[in-house]
Amino acid sequence: MPDFNTAKVAFKNAVNLFSDNNLNEAIEQLNEILNTHPEHLNALDLLGIIFIKLNKPDEALEVINKSISLNKDNKKYLDTKYKLLIFKGDNNSAFDCLKSLHKKYPSVNSAREISNHYLDMDNKDKADEVIQEFLESDKTYSELYKGIRHVKANRDLEAEKAYKNVLKKDKNNVDALRLLGLLATKNKKYSIAEKLFIRAIELQPYYKLLWDNLAKCYRFQNKLTEAKKAFTNLLKLDPENFEAIGASATMSVRLGQYNEGIKLYKELLKYQGNNPRVYLSMGHAYKTIGERSNSEDAYTKAIAQFPLCGEGYWSLANLKTYKFSDNQVKAMENSLEEEMHQVEKIQMLFALGKAYESKNEYEKSFKFYKDGNWLHRKQINYNAQNNSDSINKVINFFDKNRQNLNFDSGFKSNEPIFILGLPRAGSTLLEQILSSHTEIEGTQELGNIMSIGRQIRTSNNSEDYLQNLVNLNDKLIRSYGKKYIDETQWARNEKCFFIDKMPNNFPHIGLIKMILPNAKIIDARRNPLDGCFSCYKQYFAKGQHFTYDLDDIARYYKDYLEIMDFWNSYFPNSIHTVMYENVIENPEEEVRSMINFLNLDFQESCLSFYKSSRPVKTASSEQVRQPIYKSALNYWKNFDSDLEELKNHFPEYV
Numbered sequence: 055m056p057d058f059n060t061a062k063v064a065f066k067n068a069v070n071l072f073s074d075n076n077l078n079e080a081i082e083q084l085n086e087i088l089n090t091h092p093e094h095l096n097a098l099d100l101l102g103i104i105f106i107k108l109n110k111p112d113e114a115l116e117v118i119n120k121s122i123s124l125n126k127d128n129k130k131y132l133d134t135k136y137k138l139l140i141f142k143g144d145n146n147s148a149f150d151c152l153k154s155l156h157k158k159y160p161s162v163n164s165a166r167e168i169s170n171h172y173l174d175m176d177n178k179d180k181a182d183e184v185i186q187e188f189l190e191s192d193k194t195y196s197e198l199y200k201g202i203r204h205v206k207a208n209r210d211l212e213a214e215k216a217y218k219n220v221l222k223k224d225k226n227n228v229d230a231l232r233l234l235g236l237l238a239t240k241n242k243k244y245s246i247a248e249k250l251f252i253r254a255i256e257l258q259p260y261y262k263l264l265w266d267n268l269a270k271c272y273r274f275q276n277k278l279t280e281a282k283k284a285f286t287n288l289l290k291l292d293p294e295n296f297e298a299i300g301a302s303a304t305m306s307v308r309l310g311q312y313n314e315g316i317k318l319y320k321e322l323l324k325y326q327g328n329n330p331r332v333y334l335s336m337g338h339a340y341k342t343i344g345e346r347s348n349s350e351d352a353y354t355k356a357i358a359q360f361p362l363c364g365e366g367y368w369s370l371a372n373l374k375t376y377k378f379s380d381n382q383v384k385a386m387e388n389s390l391e392e393e394m395h396q397v398e399k400i401q402m403l404f405a406l407g408k409a410y411e412s413k414n415e416y417e418k419s420f421k422f423y424k425d426g427n428w429l430h431r432k433q434i435n436y437n438a439q440n441n442s443d444s445i446n447k448v449i450n451f452f453d454k455n456r457q458n459l460n461f462d463s464g465f466k467s468n469e470p471i472f473i474l475g476l477p478r479a480g481s482t483l484l485e486q487i488l489s490s491h492t493e494i495e496g497t498q499e500l501g502n503i504m505s506i507g508r509q510i511r512t513s514n515n516s517e518d519y520l521q522n523l524v525n526l527n528d529k530l531i532r533s534y535g536k537k538y539i540d541e542t543q544w545a546r547n548e549k550c551f552f553i554d555k556m557p558n559n560f561p562h563i564g565l566i567k568m569i570l571p572n573a574k575i576i577d578a579r580r581n582p583l584d585g586c587f588s589c590y591k592q593y594f595a596k597g598q599h600f601t602y603d604l605d606d607i608a609r610y611y612k613d614y615l616e617i618m619d620f621w622n623s624y625f626p627n628s629i630h631t632v633m634y635e636n637v638i639e640n641p642e643e644e645v646r647s648m649i650n651f652l653n654l655d656f657q658e659s660c661l662s663f664y665k666s667s668r669p670v671k672t673a674s675s676e677q678v679r680q681p682i683y684k685s686a687l688n689y690w691k692n693f694d695s696d697l698e699e700l701k702n703h704f705p706e707y708v
Contacts, residue, residue, distance in 0.1 A: 080104055217230045278308050282306060361389065390402060583688075
């Protein structure tokens with residue numbers, strides 16, 4: 055008689071080996087079980103899972119075929135077999151398997167897939183026939199499928215009607231609730247979608263797709279905490295859901311939970327160890343919390359998995375103090391001869407610019423920076439004159455409506471400190487200094503002011519929010535200020551004051567002073583030749599489209615000076631200007647002046663800011679983790695001969 059107790063112990067051991075990722079040992083243990091108990095379905099199941107994980111589809115198929123022959127209720131195995139055959143590219147066998155699956159276990163999903171196979175064979179009649187046969191057998195699905203067809207044809211009202219017809223007959227139909235939620239999501243009616251998904255989850259809490267839908271709905275609304283919870287619930291039901299693990303990691307990082315994010319990225323690498331994107335994301339998280347060696351290691355592994363990984367090389371360059379080896383430089387230069395995605399090529403050019411800059415080969419460095427900027431500039435839609443017009447429009451509006459605007463009714467919180475200006479002007483350094491004060495918290499570049507501007511604009515579909523400011527009553531003005539405080543709470547802890555370091559807030563100072571009259575504003579400035587050229591050398595992950603042409607940058611800088619001069623006269627003594635060069639030359643004097651402007655007591659810790667362990671998300675993260683240095687002053691002179699265009703705009707600084 056077979057010793058099933060021994061097999062039970064052996065299988066438990068195999069499970070433990072699998073959990074510890076000792077996959078080869080687990081295979082050996084499972085094969086031993088199957089030699090004596092060839093019908094041990096659990097052992098076959100686990101063996102199939104391991105072969106799939108090891109990317110061995112042939113071995114997995116052999117095991118699954120055995121499971122199918124042993125198990126009468128073999129829906130799961132047929133489904134897995136179908137997916138494996140698709141993965142192998144054996145479409146004919148996959149189609150046969152799918153038809154067997156559908157014949158034995160008919161479902162709307164398998165009907166759709168069979169229909170798609172027939173469509174691939176240009177047999178539209180047969181494709182429609184399969185769908186119709188299934189739908190005729192299930193009137194509920196017939197109505198739902200009509201709705202799906204309507205959505206695909208952009209007939210949203212008809213789709214909504216079809217889904218609601220199902221709910222009239224069955225108010226608890228989970229599929230109808232879900233599809234109606236997806237339709238609401240499509241049309242950006244997120245609060246409605248959210249309610250529909252939650253209602254469906256209450257009816258069927260173990261429906262994985264619902265948790266995925268809800269999580270993404272939260273993401274669209276920037277409800278990061280709720281999105282993270284939804285993804286966490288999804289992972290409880292589906293622990294190997296790669297997309298959910300990655301999304302949960304991203305949510306953790308965005309919420310400032312960097313160690314949790316890194317932990318999840320490591321979990322994802324167990325399944326996707328060859329995915330350079332995961333290594334890049336993990337590297338960015340390590341960089342933010344100051345774990346330099348780990349970030350370098352992650353970026354290097356991304357490149358190892360994908361040698362044409364422009365983002366990997368640029369991420370190393372963006373550490374600012376990283377020194378590329380000769381072999382790395384050669385690899386980057388050789389990669390430019392390969393077929394590459396345009397973005398990867400642009401990033402590679404910027405990385406090469408930094409590599410040669412670190413070697414003090416400035417002429418060669420500038421050539422790569424110039425090529426990278428030129429390629430990127432071709433891809434973006436930016437018009438310097440439009441920006442100037444926009445700035446002038448803001449100035450003219452506030453100037454003409456001085457008497458019509460309400461600056462007395464805003465939310466009277468003194469918590470926010472806005473640091474604004476141009477990128478690469480020292481704003482991260484100022485944030486690091488101020489956040490070393492026990493009463494001030496550094497957050498990140500928050501987009502909430504611009505978001506509120508968009509809300510005010512869309513209240514009557516205006517071109518911009520300006521004209522609508524005139525019509526805001528006391529209650530609305532105060533509510534927008536409170537909204538800002540409430541919606542930035544996720545980025546804060548318990549300190550009295552917090553910093554919003556979004557540099558692009560400077561055109562919106564009028565809006566800030568209206569909704570948050572007690573907010574403090576610090577204007578971070580830098581010598582335009584150093585500041586503009588530093589922008590030119592920087593590849594930005596998103597936005598800052600003015601930075602990829604020297605003339606564009608110079609004109610943007612002048613627009614910035616114009617509107618800041620206006621705001622200083624409009625709100626006298628309300629904006630504190632800090633020159634980067636003064637901070638470098640006289641740090642204590644400038645820091646004391648800033649602290650005094652904020653009406654706080656000076657603390658020595660602000661001068662040892664580089665000792666802070668707080669996360670820093672910007673490109674300057676490594677630079678602000680060292681004491682103040684003077685090597686960046688007049689750095690543009692190393693590239694003097696290549697900067698004539700920039701110098702012509704600012705002759706007084708030459």
